[in-house]
Amino acid sequence: MRSEQQEAAAMLISWTATDPELRQFSATERSSDIAGLTDHFMALRSRGQGYVEVRRPDGEFPLLAVGFRDDQAVIHLFDAADKSSLLVGDGTAAADAVVQVPIMDDLVVFSGDCVVDVDRAWALVRDFIRTGVPGELGQWLEL
Template sequence: MTSSDSGQFQYAEKHSELQELVDAFNLLSSRGQGYMEVRLSDKDFPQMTLSFQGGLAVIHLFTKEESVSLLVGDGSVPAESAVEFPIMDDPVDFTGDFILGLDRAWGVVEEFAQTGEFEESGEWCEL
């Protein structure tokens, strides 16, 4: 997760209760950008990542070590446009095909953190 103090990615894994995750997201979103990785504590996969900048976000899903998918965007940004998002400490451009509004994206991540379910979150595009 992005450190709220330094703004840099913290490589140390931390076990959090849901409310701690919500609080960390709220703090980062109030600062305008961030990156977080979420998985259930009892298994390595699936894992979901949330990268956000302003009111926009991108979600990656890892269902096993070599499998990664992106959640298809919700039309918040035209498909031909690109926006830069933080991935760990690196800025990466994504097209509107994979960009969601931040509220929608956070709802997907929060549901995943509560249930471990992602299948009903929308269309996933395997990379």
């Protein structure tokens, strides 16, 4: 019998991301297992910043988007074309801090109350891939 981890590793996921070499967002959707996405994410980490959108291949939504710079990340959840939320921060940045992370090709300003540690953000992406249930990742602020 296969474990949940083995099933998640074997599952194909759909994603778009910053190109590590060009340092620009590539809207070309890719399909890979978690290892392929992990390799790409780690390449972005070595560059210090990036943006990744992830969804399960069984539907357009929900879609999870992570923008990060250094050790600070912001996670967006898109439940539908017109409905999005931000994950509540984990104290990585002071609530009144001003943080900039890439969203596609732009550096966008966020308040510290929606900033999470980049390692935690990546763990949450993996949880989302495994479960497909974004509501279990934490508290969300609807935009």
